[in-house]
Amino acid sequence: MSNIIDRYKNLNLPGKLIAIQVTVWLLVQLSRLIHFPWQYWLALDSDFIALLCRPWTLFTYMWMHAALGDDVFHIIFNMMWLWYFGQFFLRYHSNKQLLTVFICGGLLGGLAFLLLSNGYLVGASGAIFALVAAVAVRQPDEPIYLNFFVRIVPIRMKWFALIALALNLMHLTSGSNTGGIICHLGGMLFGVLFELNLRYGWTKKLYQPKPKMQASMGGKRPVGNERTKDRDYQQRQPDQQQRIDAILDKISRSGYDGLSAEEKAFLFDASHRKRNT
Secondary structure (H helix, E strand, O other): OHHHHHHHHHOOHHHHHHHHHHHHHHHHHHHHHHOOOHHHHHOEEOOHHHHHHOOOHHHHHHHOOOOOOOOOHHHHHHHHHHHHHHHHHHOOOOHHHHHHHHHHHHHHHHHHHHHHOOOEEOOOHHHHHHHHHHHHHHOOOOEEEEEOOOOEEEEEHHHHHHHHHHHHHHHHHHOOOHHHHHHHHHHHHHHHHHHHHHHHOHHHHHHOOOOOOOOOHHHOOOOHHHHHHHHHHHHHHHHHHHHHHHHHHHHHHHOHHHOOHHHHHHHHHHHHHHHHO
């Protein structure tokens, strides 16, 4: 048992999420042998009264998947996508950001299902589509490689996400798995909003205090604060450049993948600031 726990601890976050998903799925399969009504207690029911009685299902539904006899490919394909796009997401984000997008994307997908569909909902697809949309907005021109068995085809991330969106809309109009498709679209919406918020800092602007008005004699604008800001900026420049040089040295030794999520984010923000100056 301790060996299994140690292996779990050594997994990265996508691996840990997959391990949890598969473990829950196996437990649900075992519960069916004793006729435990897992769908009633853990799946998301579109009925509002049911949600009031079992509000936790808005969270638990994204850890459930179709039963073995119903659709074994449901969990297989979801876990494959979670692994692939989870790895991609971590190239430019932290573990905390991945977990935020996964959970909140699943929650928004569940809310969209509640508002626009009916029946029961299970599966992590909404959360996974949030990751797909997020990486497409962050790195739209980066290629991914699709294996079609006869040939591996590169495709830019933005086109992959748009194709996934188009396929979802086509299935939506056909009436096939309407609730699941709505959940996918809700997840994709959160992924887009998350990345745009990182880029433009919407939430930071909401909580930033407004600058106080200052009066001055003769209509002259106060320059004391501006001089202080300029001095502080000049003092920070050598420290920032020193850290950038250390990160670049680390890349030359162990490659880009050897950087931590914090180092990748710092390098990305530094290059972004440099382009804007």
